[in-house]
Amino acid sequence: MYQCRPLALAGVRLYSTKAAHTKQAIDRIIRVDHAGELGADRIYAGQMAVLGKTSVGPVIQHMWDQEKEHKAKFEELVPKYRVRPTVLLPIWNVAGFVLGAGTALLGREAAMACTVAVESVITDHYNSQLRELINLGEEENKELIEVIKKFRDDEMDHHDTGLANDAEQAPAYTALSNVIKTGCKAAVWLSERI
């Protein structure tokens, strides 16, 4: 989990190895969360572009508004913690829209299935980040922990909303869900590092 580079001999000298570990972990966490919220924003944008005028439009709009709030919060945290944003941002921009619009074209149930799959990966991911942050120091990272907790609760809410809106009636639900989950996990892995 921690890279063991001698950070004190490159760039800027940090006063302790623990501080270096913490900075690296927080760097990764904020980078991948920012990328994730941007992706989610674009997925909902794609879904709204196709399903905006249907009966499920208001539901998607509500979830989209919450994702916009999340994205704005992380856009504030990226410069605050001096985090490098992921270089793949333009790719996630396009890929998110394509995923949202693509699943929406398969029907409203498929769009909901996409939401359920993405939100379940994101919820697990936030939970493991919370564990990592609490391990690194609950008091020092209080702000970040509070933010991620609230966002995790919102994402769980979206997951349940998706299920309540007939996500499981989507065509090839299991296959679709697995493909999207794998794609999300790959995106998370890449954004953490690049």
Added chain:
Amino acid sequence: MGGVWRQVIPFGLPSLLATRLGYARLLQTSSLHGIAEEGTSGPETSSSLDQEGSDLETDGEQQLKEEILQASLPFVHTHGWSQDAIAQGAETLGYSSMVHGMFPGGGVDLVNYFYGQCNSKLDGSLKAAIKAAEENQELRKGTTTFIAAAVEERLRMNIEYHDSWHWALALHASPSNMPKALHNIGTLMDTIWYHAGDRSYDFNWYTKRGILAAVYKSTELCMLQDKSEDFQDTWAFMNRRLSDVHSVGKCVQEGASFLGGAGNLVKAGILTALNMAGMNSKSRF
């Protein structure tokens, strides 16, 4: 042969144990002075304590390495950025010159240490400048002026080692040292841009730092062969590069607004055509 060893080992083991216990007892007595209390405690059971214990060890080692490198810097003038300079520095601190084995990279570790130290100094100085500008409005500078001053300040820190700086750059250019070198310049660019007021969170983060890195590197290379009074030629070169960047940025902006205008024109043309063909009716769908 085996027989001899079988006789020696029973003697060897107790004496080995005795020295181990004796050492522990020595640590116990010295704990009266508050030193090395960790040595006498039992094996740590919690993994976070293990991490903390090994972190403290690493911290101690880092501090030692930094002390040695700091002491080696004066020897760069005579021995260059090499293991010899590190060995000399270690000797002034009272360590054996063999301690240069702690630095497998050799001279490049010294270069990286010096680079990091300069970056930290610049960070502190820029923070102080920002604070002073907050209190006194007159000291506030425009972004380009701030960046020019920051780059000049950072390059002036290299003047002390100007004669051997080409050696340092050559070490950085080697492929095995490249990742750390890129990390160094990346941190430096981030420091300068952050204090110049950049709070971007998207791809602009990369374009801004990339452009400034190109300006900084070219200025650094120009400085290597500059023989003018107080490096005036270098600062003039840097200002020309920064104004180039400025004019390219303006060109891009103007190009974008031109394209926007042209796009609007094309849209208007298409709408007119659709209207004329009677196809522009929203109630069709």
